[in-house]
Amino acid sequence: MKHVSRKVIAVGLVGAIAAVVVTAATGAKNAGIQACGLMPDTKTSVRWEQFDKPYLQKAFKAAGISARVVNAQGDPQKQKTQADQCISDGAKVLIIAPIDSGSAAAIEKAAAAKGVKSIDYDRQVEGGSAVLYASFDGHQVGVLQGKAVVQGLRANGMYSKKPVVASLWGGQEDANSFLFKGGVDQVLNPLYKNGTLKKGPQQFVPGWDNQKAGTIFEQMLIKTSNKIDGVAAANDGLANAVVVALKAHKLKPVPLSGQDATTQGVQNIISGWQTATVFKDVRKLATATAKAAIKIVKGQKPPTTGFVTTKGRSKEPAYLIPPQSITKANYKLLFTGGFLKKGDVCNGTYAKYCK
Numbered sequence: 001m002k003h004v005s006r007k008v009i010a011v012g013l014v015g016a017i018a019a020v021v022v023t024a025a026t027g028a029k030n031a032g033i034q035a036c037g038l039m040p041d042t043k044t045s046v047r048w049e050q051f052d053k054p055y056l057q058k059a060f061k062a063a064g065i066s067a068r069v070v071n072a073q074g075d076p077q078k079q080k081t082q083a084d085q086c087i088s089d090g091a092k093v094l095i096i097a098p099i100d101s102g103s104a105a106a107i108e109k110a111a112a113a114k115g116v117k118s119i120d121y122d123r124q125v126e127g128g129s130a131v132l133y134a135s136f137d138g139h140q141v142g143v144l145q146g147k148a149v150v151q152g153l154r155a156n157g158m159y160s161k162k163p164v165v166a167s168l169w170g171g172q173e174d175a176n177s178f179l180f181k182g183g184v185d186q187v188l189n190p191l192y193k194n195g196t197l198k199k200g201p202q203q204f205v206p207g208w209d210n211q212k213a214g215t216i217f218e219q220m221l222i223k224t225s226n227k228i229d230g231v232a233a234a235n236d237g238l239a240n241a242v243v244v245a246l247k248a249h250k251l252k253p254v255p256l257s258g259q260d261a262t263t264q265g266v267q268n269i270i271s272g273w274q275t276a277t278v279f280k281d282v283r284k285l286a287t288a289t290a291k292a293a294i295k296i297v298k299g300q301k302p303p304t305t306g307f308v309t310t311k312g313r314s315k316e317p318a319y320l321i322p323p324q325s326i327t328k329a330n331y332k333l334l335f336t337g338g339f340l341k342k343g344d345v346c347n348g349t350y351a352k353y354c355k
Helices: 002-030 047-063 076-088 101-113 138-155 175-193 210-223 236-248 263-270 282-297 348-354
Strands: 035-039 067-071 093-096 117-121 132-136 164-169 198-204 230-233 277-279 306-308 316-321 324-326
Touching (some): 047 067, 093 282, 101 117, 138 175, 230 236
Parallel strands (some): 093 117, 164 230
Antiparallel strands (some): 277 324
């Protein structure tokens, strides 16, 4: 009888252990996530980790929605793996800032097949299947950049002297690069056509790579015998590559556009090397996108401001936020609004420009 009792006890223990294992597994599943943010890299812009990630997390936390925000460090395969893991862990919606449209479209379609919805975040995904495009008005970004170059040429007296304007577009793998280009073209092409401006070299910068931008601009200077009077640069990183090259050749500043209102971009503006940057308050974008994702998680429709045309698919519902031009005249609003810290911008050799 004792032997049987031990056997029964042993079976009971096994059953109890099994129950604990099941409970633990169930607990792990319940502790899964409902939303997942897939950021692209840290190389093309500091914004993804400094602003997008924390503000997405903050909005989800405030709503009591469990979420994860990860960064693929420029590796499309890693982004796919991260997406698969998020879906496996229970995510009902993916917020995708794509590295390239091809890999992101594949992620969205695979997610849709499992009943998981996607949001195109900041960048459009050509051929994708997202239920929403959340971003800034990319065409308007380009318009502001084109206007900044024109205003700079007027301010330095070069506008009436048939100045040569070069363009550094973003990476062709990023659909937004074409939106920015379209806006710049809307402003500058008529001026090329009527002879007011001369169209200088124009080139896309692979992967928005700042070092490649520097090399490309060096080649533009050689091609034009240093005769470049203005540059439409697609973001502050590319603009800084122009600044570095101009300084290396002991050339004077030229009207120069940018984007993202980075610390470096603002330092170039206050020191006279960059005309303007386009401020896209990514805190607003991250918060609005998280709210849209929360609606989706709850089975509700996210808010939209209209539709956009995205290649390789039908018209895409969109939520677009207006961008803002930042110059030497209004850069301090970045401090008062808490987007940048004055101490980060107004230090070292730049402190004297902040008085």
